[in-house]
Structure formats: C-alpha cells, structure tokens
Amino acid sequence: MSSTASTLSNLHHDSLYDKLRPIAEARMMLKQIGIDPFGTAMENILSPTEAIINGQHTILVGTNNYLGLTFDADALAAAHETLDALGTGTTGSRMANGSFTLHRRLEMDFAAFYGVRDCILFSTGYLANLGVLSALGSAQDVIVLDADCHASIYDGCKLGGAEVIRFRHNDPEDLDKRLRRLKSRARNAVIVVEGLYSMLGDVAPLAEIVAVKQRYGSCLVVDEAHSLGIYGATGRGVAQAQQCEDGVDFTVGTFSKSLGATGGFCVSQREELDLIRYASRPYIFTASPVPSVVASTRVTLQKLAAGKHLRANLFARAEQLHQGLLALGYQPAADVSPVIAINIKGRLNALNFWNKLLAAGAYCNLVLPPATPSGDPLLRISLSAAHNAEQIDAVLQMFADLYPDYAQACASASA
Numbered sequence: 001m002s003s004t005a006s007t008l009s010n011l012h013h014d015s016l017y018d019k020l021r022p023i024a025e026a027r028m029m030l031k032q033i034g035i036d037p038f039g040t041a042m043e044n045i046l047s048p049t050e051a052i053i054n055g056q057h058t059i060l061v062g063t064n065n066y067l068g069l070t071f072d073a074d075a076l077a078a079a080h081e082t083l084d085a086l087g088t089g090t091t092g093s094r095m096a097n098g099s100f101t102l103h104r105r106l107e108m109d110f111a112a113f114y115g116v117r118d119c120i121l122f123s124t125g126y127l128a129n130l131g132v133l134s135a136l137g138s139a140q141d142v143i144v145l146d147a148d149c150h151a152s153i154y155d156g157c158k159l160g161g162a163e164v165i166r167f168r169h170n171d172p173e174d175l176d177k178r179l180r181r182l183k184s185r186a187r188n189a190v191i192v193v194e195g196l197y198s199m200l201g202d203v204a205p206l207a208e209i210v211a212v213k214q215r216y217g218s219c220l221v222v223d224e225a226h227s228l229g230i231y232g233a234t235g236r237g238v239a240q241a242q243q244c245e246d247g248v249d250f251t252v253g254t255f256s257k258s259l260g261a262t263g264g265f266c267v268s269q270r271e272e273l274d275l276i277r278y279a280s281r282p283y284i285f286t287a288s289p290v291p292s293v294v295a296s297t298r299v300t301l302q303k304l305a306a307g308k309h310l311r312a313n314l315f316a317r318a319e320q321l322h323q324g325l326l327a328l329g330y331q332p333a334a335d336v337s338p339v340i341a342i343n344i345k346g347r348l349n350a351l352n353f354w355n356k357l358l359a360a361g362a363y364c365n366l367v368l369p370p371a372t373p374s375g376d377p378l379l380r381i382s383l384s385a386a387h388n389a390e391q392i393d394a395v396l397q398m399f400a401d402l403y404p405d406y407a408q409a410c411a412s413a414s415a
C-alpha cells in the first residue's frame, strides 16, 4: 500500500484525525497525477531570479523578492560580520532574554524611515499581524477588515477575540456602510486593509479608505507587506504613494519580501505603540529576530529607501510581462503591478499548466481554492527588480507555447 493510501485508511477509523481526511485526499490526488507544487525543492539558488529545480536551470517568477536584494553584497557582508560577532541566534524573546542593541537600532531605522515615533520588531510578518491585531482588538472590540485580507490578519483577529466584520474587497462605500451600522461603536472600530493585495496584485484605494475612517474616527491598520519598497517616492508603500500616511494609525510590514530576509515590524506615530509590545503574546512568547538578519535588514532598508532605480526596473519588467501576456490573449487579474495573477479554470488544468511551465523553465506560484479570492485556481507571478528584459521575454515565450492549454481551460469552463 502507498503511504498516502495507508494514511487514508488509518484516518478512516480515527475521529480525531478525520478532519485531516480532505487534506489526505487532496495530497493523494496530487500524488496520482505526479505533480506536487507544494513540495518543490530549490536544489540551488543561483541568484535572486534563477535556481536549479529538478536539475534544471529555472527562471524564478514566484519569489516576492521584489527588489532582488537577497544577494546584495553589503547586506551579505553585514550579516556575515554580525554572525561572527554575535552568534547564530538570540535563543529567546526580548522580554525574557533582553534585547540586542541591534534590535533597537533597526526599530529606530524603521521609525526614521517612516518619519514616525516608534517601531516594534516581530520575528515574522505573520507574527506582526498577530501581535498588533490581538493587542488592539479584544473581546469587546470590533475589527472591520477587507474580505481579501491575508490569513495572518484573520488569525490576529481570532487571537484577540474581537468581533470581525468583513467589507467587500477594495470597496470604501461598503466599508462606510458597515461602519454606519456600528453606530457609536464605529469610533473604536479597527479597520484593517492591505496596500498591494498579494494574490491578485491589485492596489487598495487607500486615500478613500482613509477618508471613510476619518469620518467615523476609527483606527486604521495597513499591512504594506507587498507594497513596501514598491510604491511611494521612497518606497514606504501605498499610503505614501496615495499621500494619505497621516490617516494611517499603524503600518505593519515584513522583511520577507522587498527586504530579502525574515522578520516583521509595526510602525506608528501613536504613543500607544510601545504598550502593544507588552500586550502582544506573539512578541513576548517567541524568540526575537536573529542578529545577522537584523543586520542585513538594516542594510536592505537603506537600499530600499534609495531604490528609485530598483522600483523603475521592477515596474518596467511588470509592464513588459503584463503587456506581453495581454498580447498573447491571457487575462491578468488586475492592472499592472509586480504581482500578476492569471485565473485558470479547473484544478487539474491549473496543476498541469503550472507543471508544464516549470518543465519549460519558469517557476511561479500555484494557488488553489480556498486560498484564492476568486474561487478559481490561479497562477501567481511576482517580479523582481533583478529580472532583466531577456528573462521576461523567455517567460513570455513559454506562455506563448502554453497558450493552447490556457485556451482549452477557458473553453472547458464555459462549455
């Protein structure tokens, strides 16, 4: 018996594990067709845009490495130096073990970069959302969030126990309606949105959302995970680009995309931010960021701030790919941005398309329902400032060769 089949039969008799049965079935389906996008191994990383996968040279278009800084020589040097000086890890939380001076330095760097009072570092962006939202939204509070918000935002709401109300994605009028219904509670409601949405690559109408928030006197948290380094004159994100930063109470972000590392942060002008540190279980009860990562992030943050040329290159490549895909007959899910998503009808069609693209030499993300906002599977491409025009041309050629598969998936869905 195959291991998945034996897992299934074990599950059958055991009620505790029954809930894992749909996962086991989905895993078995992937095994049977011999395609496992969630087990892809990068055998070697050659650069921010190239890896060896299945023994083959592959162009990476699914990394979130938006500014291509993972091999930046200065960031590597800072990380190496700090690794030698301070060791491999902090081995505990800042509350218990104490902070490294470097943690506080990076917090001050982020605060200065955003021009605000303070910053708290978290060990990941996921934990930043958990920490901030659970501290702001306790059982008697209400959090009003965009329906397409990331899982970490939903999980942060759960951890705090607030009532959760969703408004229609990127729809300030619907947000307004939900706040109106809350009557006097709207004044203490926490609104949560993202800057650039990670799945479809669409941008929030943040200035309009800020205007709604200000009418009700609510609190606004913006997760700029995917927009940090990409939007705004100095890369602070969509709020900077739409000139509405003063209306944002808390900005959350991650080191794991444009900053090329792992970690999270929250910045704010509000005095209360420091108290969140003491009210946030995901800050208190987990090990603090690794010093070499903090050191490399201090460097990449500087490069990000001065990275106008990187943003220009990133958008040039995004434009090139977006226009090229449109010309081939594909329908990207949103306007031009560094995230380009293409819906492919049918799970099997999407798996096959993704697999053929990988075999042709390009790696992107395959996202399957229920993780997709539209309910259809999607191919998610994220671009990097480190991509060159030739790489994008090569990817477009692969999409051209695979167009019949896409057309067939569209046709079978509408039949």
Ligand code: PMP
Binding pocket: 124, 125, 126, 127, 129, 150, 152, 194, 198, 223, 225, 226, 254, 255, 256, 262, 263, 264
């Ligand atoms: N927020 C958003 C919008 C994200 O997309 C992600 C990760 N993809 C996170 C937060 C979590 O970031 P991290 O990888 O640093 O945990």
